Amino acid sequence: MQAHLISFFEHQVPMLPEEYLPGYLARLFEMTKGVNARQLMSFNGSTQLGKLHQLFPRVASCFAYRESASECGDTLLERHLGARFWLSFVPEDDYREHIEQIMSRPKSKRSVFCGEETLNSLKPMKFCSECRNNDIKRYGASFWRANQQLTSIFYCDEHNKPLNTFKIDNKLSLKNYPVINDEVLEASIPLSDAPLLRWLHDETTVFLSAMSIEDNRYEISRIKWFITRALGTKQSGGKLIITRSINQDWRSFLAMSLSQLCMSETSYIDFADRSMNSLTRLIAQDAPVSHPLIFLLAKKYAQELTLRKII
Structure with missing residues (x-):
């Protein structure tokens, strides 16, 4: 050694x-x-x-x-x-x-x-x-x-x-x-x-207080199913299909949320357009998450989208 x-x-x-x-x-x-x-x-x-x-x-x-x-x-x-x-x-x-x-x-x-x-x-x-x-x-x-x-x-x-x-x-x-x-x-x-900072903080604290990492991985899988249902996702040929309007709405939401979190005047429009941040990749059960922050924001987006539908 x-x-x-x-x-x-x-x-x-x-x-x-x-x-x-x-x-x-x-x-x-x-x-x-x-x-x-x-x-x-x-x-x-x-x-x-x-x-x-x-x-x-x-x-x-x-x-x-x-x-x-x-x-x-x-x-x-x-x-x-x-x-x-x-x-x-x-x-x-x-x-x-x-x-x-x-x-x-x-x-x-x-x-x-x-x-x-x-x-x-x-x-x-x-x-x-x-x-x-x-x-x-x-x-x-x-x-x-x-x-x-x-x-x-x-x-x-x-x-x-x-x-x-x-x-x-x-x-x-x-x-x-x-x-x-x-x-x-x-x-x-x-x-x-x-409010956004408080929501992200509380969500992160839930993961930190979990009994184990494996429990958290199960919870992430469950959240992916929630987002899938909230987006009205369909399957075709084994692939997840999300409407163009929702994809565009998500990219705008992501760029706006990241700008709220950033203390500089950085624009995240181009970053939000990257394929690694696509909803289909974020919610795929067999795909790794690109970044925890992006995944949490996807959950936040799905929650807000669900509330819009209810209203």
């Missing part, structure tokens, strides 16, 4: 409960200044944490599934990367193949979900100002929490208030902000208490 230097420091400075895994690595970097960075990050094949727009960033997989890991990778990712939510949208065989590819190709930029680069604006770093105050009283500094970094989490469940968002400059990385310091607080922007 190959030993990694980071395993030594992991025992000396363990992760805090609910701590975001990339945030922990950034904090470890800060606390081990003077240690050879290449040796510290030998498990990763790079001294960089990389871009964190992915729900499952490469550095997290390399850390969790390295040979000298002291904890089961699956368990660690549930505790420190919100995997109870996002892994529910990935078939088990596809996930294991992804891990194998990442571990065998050090410079791989492979992603579990499609379109994460485009959705980068929707994934700033997030934190609760009340949690920050409590952390400082307890630890002397505040750490990034794992579940709060999920794309569709917008509130602190403990304090029932919208989170603050912090956008890291493209020239910098999380290593520049290993803790939520005064600079982060002053540059942060509180999220608005909007």
Whole structure:
């Protein structure tokens, strides 16, 4: 078994409960200044944490599934990367193949979900100002929490208030902000208490509180059937058929919803038109979900469409 230097420091400075895994690595970097960075990050094949727009960033997989890991990778990712939510949208065989590819190709930029680069604006770093105050009283500094970094989490469940968002400059990385310091607080922007944000948050929390990932996968299959019925989908030659008007209406709904969630003036019209976001792909029982956020918005669309029919 190959030993990694980071395993030594992991025992000396363990992760805090609910701590975001990339945030922990950034904090470890800060606390081990003077240690050879290449040796510290030998498990990763790079001294960089990389871009964190992915729900499952490469550095997290390399850390969790390295040979000298002291904890089961699956368990660690549930505790420190919100995997109870996002892994529910990935078939088990596809996930294991992804891990194998990442571990065998050090410079791989492979992603579990499609379109994460485009959705980068929707994934700033997030934190609760009340949690920050409590952390400082307890630890002397505040750490990034794992579940709060999920794309569709917008509130602190403990304090029932919208989170603050912090956008890291493209020239910098999380290593520049290993803790939520005064600079982060002053540059942060509180999220608005909007109905769409609350709905997405509540839906995501249901997945996070489920008994198991397998229970969540069953629930996703059930939601696909609900959406199928709500859209009045028909089958022809084994293929799902959705009317052109509904497809156009869905694309408009998706682009509008993503624009509401994005703090910049990014337009998502072209993104909504991509085949990976088509309703037929999202509701197919034998097809993986392109991205959890897109799937939740498809459920929201189906609910609103059902209400329109009732009215």
